[in-house]
Ligand SMILES: [Zn+2]
């Protein structure tokens with residue numbers, strides 16, 4: 029397995045793409061964003077391995093976001109490669125008109141519900157429109173289901189569903205000489221925590237799902253993880269617990285914010301947690317605040333009053349909101 033780091037000027041930072049070559053299907057896991065620059069970088073990186081786009085047999089996608097799936101359609105057109113991802117993310121990779129319209133409608137409704145001011149909505153829609161080309165060409169997608177095992181180069185990869193950041197987020201498990209490793213996409217990242225609640229507004233109970241994902245990663249006891257951004261994670265078990273603890277702390281911060289501002293909208297809670305936001309963070313901040321409020325609501329600690337939230341007065345015992353260490 030080879031890792032390439034591809035430029036991603038739109039969403040900040042670099043994207044990690046993985047190549048599996050050998051006797052079996054020549055396979056990429058994730059592709060990077062659809063820009064001329066990233067495409068050239070990928071072509072150069074593959075050329076150094078003696079591979080051209082036309083040689084690709086298979087493209088496995090961890091999830092539909094443009095910085096992971098952007099070049100899939102174009103690479104498929106050049107190579108005839110099979111593109112596979114989880115069925116929940118497939119319509120977004122295929123740029124299915126109904127699926128995209130549903131997301132657009134949901135954005136419009138949620139941004140109002142979250143209490144996002146008109147000026148911020150304008151800025152955010154402007155930013156999102158500016159990124160439209162990054163999703164690239166339409167791909168034809170074949171589903172990969174949790175537990176499916178596919179050949180990739182000289183290896184076998186097993187799909188593992190890791191929902192939360194997106195509905196269909198899928199990791200790939202590989203056996204190596206010294207253990208088992210997870211290609212984790214954006215489900216497990218070093219340094220920063222993946223957004224939940226804003227990154228895929230189709231996901232219901234996004235935080236609940238993401239916490240279960242982290243618990244499943246913790247329980248699996250992987251020996252290493254290879255994420256969608258940055259560098260390998262040497263202790264995925266500890267990193268999963270660290271992110272659970274981070275969300276626990278954030279939950280406490282949300283309750284503190286409510287104590288000060290209730291009844292409050294997700295936008296107000298977001299402002300308390302994250303301050304002023306720009307670009308994609310205008311979506312991610314209140315999305316994440318909303319996911320926390322929804323999670324607190326499901327456990328009876330907050331209640332909704334129209335588009336605002338307040339504490340219920342129930343003793344804020346937050347242990348039951350988080351998975352126990354595995
Ligand atoms: Zn993502």
Ligand SMILES: [Zn+2]
Nearest residue numbers: 093095214256
């Ligand atoms: Zn990403």
